[in-house]
Amino acid sequence: MYDVLSVREDFPVLKEVIYLDNAATTQTPVQAVYAMQDYFFKYAANHGRGAHRLARETTNHYEDARESVASFFNIDAEKTIFTKNATESINIVSRGFPWKKGDHVIVTLVEHHSNLLPWMRLRDIGVEVTVVDVDVAGVVNPEEIRNAIKDNTRLIAVNHVSNVFGSVQDIETISSIARQAGVKILVDGSQSAGNMSIDMKSVDPDFFVCPGHKGLLGPQGTGVLYIKEPDEIESLFLGGGMVSSVTRESFKMEPSPAKFEAGTPNIPGVIGLGRSVEYVAELGVDSIQKHEFELAREAASRLEDIAGVEVYGPKKRAGVVPFNVTGMNAHDVAMILDQTKGICVRSGYHCAMPGVDNLGVNGTVRASFGLYNTEDELESLVKTVSDITALV
Ligand SMILES: Cc1ncc(COP(=O)(O)O)c(C=O)c1O
Incomplete structure (x- = not known):
């Protein structure tokens, strides 16, 4: 067990307040703030574009952060995508999934709006959405999910830990129900990532999302999206940094993760996140x-x-x-x-x-x-x- 009092030295604001709003956002350790400061003071440049030394150094640090996050979760770095928050991660999936009219999605009553609204909106394109009940303590009964599965069910989206109740869902069972039924599963790990062990190999989600600014102790404006089969999902954003060739007629996209990271990303934020994830892993x-x-x-x-x-x-x-x-x-x-x-x-x-x-x-x-x-x-x-x- 780490020494809480010495850990607190890494979070100066804790001398001023009693901070019990960690489910909304956490404080960021000085080590991660210094990593971001180093970026600004020593090598700031754009990522992935440019042969000069600063661009190369920025790209190396950014990709090192991806390696740190991927190794923290025991997932492939090429399938680890940086986003601006969990909400964006979920919207990338809900928008990029190859829906057909008449498909069916299952969510639960105890989802954060970010894991509810992007699915509810699919009703506009003819996707059926079932919101399964939870008990009064916010616990999802996996059997409720099993019973809601139909022939046309394509995806289950469920939280790992409820931000309202702190209930820990039986994600292994829910995931195995999904697998048996041939249904994809998105796990919203916003309240579990960094707060509890997640055995990604046994949960084996098709999609896993979390923000960088909660249990991972990173800065706001960072998020993570893991996609098991990135080729099945269309990119939500198109633009610079995610194409290998463009002609007057067409373009060819880079594979994941670049495919999902169009435009200049939150480079300092991601570098800070990489360092804060290492901090969490060290504790x-x-x-x-x-x-x-x-x-x-x-x-x-x-x-x-x-x-x-x-x-x-x-x-x-x-x-x-x-x-x-x-x-x-x-x-x-x-x-x-x-x-x-x-x-x-x-x-x-x-x-x-x-x-x-x-x-x-x-x-x-x-x-x-x-x-x-x-x-x-x-x-x-x-x-x-x-x-x-x-x-x-
Ligand atoms: C369970 C859950 N899902 C999703 C989110 C959305 O996270 P973000 O605001 O970083 O997109 C939160 C944030 O509180 C959450 O607790």
Whole structure:
């Protein structure tokens, strides 16, 4: 297990606040910020174009970052595509998949809007979309998915960990159901990548997406998309950097990953992401998972013990703890936590309205733990929430 107090030294802002909004975005370690600073101060140039030394150095660093991310997930570098976030990754798949009218897609009620709307829009082109139910704790029952599969089902899109509930889906079983049925599966790893071990070889998803700015500790504006069979998916964007030849009549695309990365990418961001992924790997994902899951489990059980506090989600949870103080609006609770003790949490629908609606509430307060949070910070959260209940 790594030493949390020394890890915190790598995240200067943690001296100022109690940061419990890690499911929205995490802080970035100084090592990754320095890597980005080196890019700007020492070798900034465009990627993949140009024979001069700076262009070559930029390209090397950018491609090294791809190698770091691919090796972190144990996937092929040529199938590891950089995007600007998980949302873009999902849209590339939903737009580039070879749909036919009458095809069928399965999603769940507990998806982030980013893994819901791109599929719902397919209804406009005659694709049928089924949204399967989840239980009240946000857990997807793989049997619900099996039962929803029909002859025309082409794809299942499902979260690995719910950003609303912290529920960890049985992704291995869901994936094997998809495989048995000959249906493709997209796994939204936005809340699991960097937070828990993912055995890509056994899950074997057709598509895996995650942002760079959550558990991978990278900067905003970075995302990852893994495509098992890149030739089956059309590029969403066309332009420079992704073609090998262009004539007046036609053009020939480069293979993946260049095919999916048209235009100048977020070069400094990707270089920062490469370094932050190495940082996560150095600490060890198993240790991070143990730390975050234990803090969340304890926070949930301590909050549950406070009269007037309702906690949601399953007993076995990732680092996410949603709750409400009876009689108080979630945003007011979040504001008081910040203004009285500098505790930063998220409140509202968490970009997952159907999932929150399913609870019968109009929002929750969400505390989400990261690798650098401490027992003292947890104490502070519990004590301040308890004080807030006295205000009602
Ligand atoms: C489960 C899940 N999917 C997708 C997203 C979208 O991520 P991004 O905003 O980086 O595209 C999020 C962000 O909170 C998420 O939690």
